[in-house]
Amino acid sequence: MASNNILKASEIFEGQVHLYKHLYAHAVDCMSIKWMVELGIPDIIHNHCQPISLPKLVSILQIPPSKVRGVKSLLRYLAHNGFLQIVRVHHSTEENEAFSLTPASHLLVKGTDFCLAPMVEYITNPTLSHTWSHLKKWTYEDDLTLFDVSLGSNMWDLLSKKPEFNDSFNEAMASDSQMMNLALRGCNWVFEGVESIVDVGGGTGNTAKAICDAFPNVKCTVFDRPQVVEKLSGTKNLTYVGGDMFESIPRADAVLLKWILHDWNDEDCKRILENCKKAISGKGESGKVIVIENVINEGQDEQGLTGLKLALDVKMTSLLNGKERREEEWKKLIVEAGFQNYKISPFTGCLSLIQIYP
Known part of the structure; x- marks a missing residue:
């Protein structure tokens, strides 16, 4: 009482x-x-x-x-x-x-350069919204995601099995890439000395195309699941390669990981970063990994922005067994993957740009 x-x-x-x-x-x-x-x-x-x-x-x-x-x-x-x-x-x-x-x-006006309507359509897809009613069951199911608990399949298998859901996901990621491309226009310093770059998990190549347009001398490779890139055609300085980032990553001066690492737990991220390190080995001072992700910072961010990042952390943890990370968590992950140094810079309203050096 x-x-x-x-x-x-x-x-x-x-x-x-x-x-x-x-x-x-x-x-x-x-x-x-x-x-x-x-x-x-x-x-x-x-x-x-x-x-x-x-x-x-x-x-x-x-x-x-x-x-x-x-x-x-x-x-x-x-x-x-x-x-x-x-x-x-x-x-x-x-x-x-x-x-x-x-x-x-x-940002919801269709046909404009920065339209996020596909993101709305993906996030509100019944396949996604249905899963949240299973949070209690998810809590007690060791190592299973909300997708596993509610649909009997993890997200990546689901994308392979449901072409319409996969299309919606790719369109949403492509629309979000436009926001990142806008931010990249003011980041010329990131690409100084870079002659080749691999966009890991680059989807249909929106960000790679923006990099190619801004830096015609940079050779870009979009590296993603074979079913994502198999029907896509490249250009003079843009190529598409299918593969598995947990096995190996094509060699380049720089590797771009844009909203990739938050999908995975620390052990998986360590494997990805170790493969990135191999991909840029021998590139000297120009070699680096460019990570675009959230950095949770309750001490400096305003309350609404912190709320968004914490909500995304809940989403990534429950849906994918991934996570959003604080700077100390990023530092630990980077060091354990064998890198020597990193630098965090502001990027978009909620995302940061993390440059990682071997």
């Missing part, structure tokens, strides 16, 4: 609000974003070239009158969460409410 008696009524009500906020947001947050993408609302507002009123949006979408109140409710919730902005527009003598895009929803 005890614990509630030491809490004030105000604290109990505050706790209730906090609990309900997270319970209700669990489904509503991501599914309202999915709803917005599926209806093409960011595209409609973008093509409208100005803030759009609710009646105009309802007319374009041909919404039944009985659902207009629900649509307004979703739009206002999305605006509260920063995915739309509510503005006041004047028409004749009337002032009306209208909706405009924010930086976050600009």
